Amino acid sequence: MVHFTTVLGVASVLVPSIWAHPHGSSLVERDLAKTALLDNFDALDAEADRKPPVVQGTATKWATGKYPQNCYDKAREAISDSDARPKCELRDLEIYDVTYEDCSGRDPWIVCRCSNAELSLQETIDGMGTLPPGARSNVLHIITMNGFGGGGGYSDGNSIFCGGHPSNTWFSHESMHCNDRDGFAFSNGDIWNQAIAADTCVPDSYANNNPTEDFAQVGTYLNYDINGHTIDYTGKDASCMSHQLDAARTYLGDRLDKGTQCFNAPGSDGTVNGKRDGKRGVVEQDPEEGFAELLPHTPYTFPF
């Protein structure tokens, strides 16, 4: 059963940013009201050996003056509702093809990074390298900007966006949204919602926001548990969310396993995986020109 409530539900008082999800028309908005197994995922990143191992990635910078459409559009968003400067001046926007040694046959991922982003290029490459090949493959572009004193992240279901400096679990969280394909169809469907209903807890308090955020957190928990250190260090019994763990594991299948196949992201930013489709969707502009117009500020929805 999928439940719909108004966007002015009780959770908006607690976490106002969640309602600003820019592509959230299909998100089921409700407070799951489950016990949170963990307060947050800090424990998962607290020790280096708890994280899934990093697969080596290599970046090749694009020639200046060409930008994937969704990177270009994110750069020309206003910093905030009260600061009309762009999130990234075009001359500061760097585009990279990124390949991984476990995905040699796949088209490169595209990383768009503003030169003042808190998250370094290497941290971005390494963070994505903690995803197994299948889960990583569903991500189209990775776009990182400065957080301007705050920050957060979100996914539109194809690409992932970040302002500021997230912890490593962020990469898994947003990538899981990209694996919840076709408008977050799995997390809005009966299988997932029945799994939630059969359990008494969710992974952490953020997962309580709605089934889509819960799925992203359960997928992250699974990635760390399977590919990192078995999550036996929290002192908590995860059997209270066993139906969610089983349902997500079944749905994600070998996308959660290291050593599996890579594939090109099925999504699009109206374009590309950057270059397979020629110039369609690639903005060509002199980086010294600046933007003719800005887009409104879009808040990030995943706080960190």
Ligand SMILES: [Zn+2]
């Ligand atoms: Zn999320």
